[in-house]
Amino acid sequence: MKSVQDDTGKRYLLLKRSEHASLVRDPRNGNECYVQNDRLEDVDESPLETAARTVSGPVRTLLTTVSDEATLGLLIELAERGPLGVRAILDADAFCESDLHGRLTVLTTAGLLDETEVAGERGYRITDECRRALEAIDAIDGDSDAVEPSGTPSSEAPDSAS
16 A cells, blocks of 8 residues: 555545556545546655544644643643643642653643743643644533533433432
8 A cells, every 4th residue: 555646635545556547545534436647646655644644633643642641631631721830730640840841841842732821930721723632532522611520420410300
């Protein structure tokens, strides 16, 4: 399998090449079709990278940057509670300062966090890209309602009385 693109820039996975046309698959929907060879050019990208492009950019960034549950939880807390100062973040978990600094640096470099000022001290907030990614994976509600902790009865529970 190879990655190719047509003359409009649309990327495909090359399945079979014949003399005049090639069988390609659209990685977004799995549809296969023949495209004339003179409309195709090879792309310097792995077929697996082409397949990964079917996931939105913000979600791809989140998936490739966040390596553990604590870091994901940090992003969710920042999304739910708003910008937080570094001290508040340190108080929220057992991160040591150097570990937190490393995580914040990676997340900022990836475009998931922005540095800001909170109550006169350095703080962090999630970016719009991060918010879109968290909403896409249903980690946060798009209406910015707080996520209920596990095991807490919902106020929207159906009334058991008949």
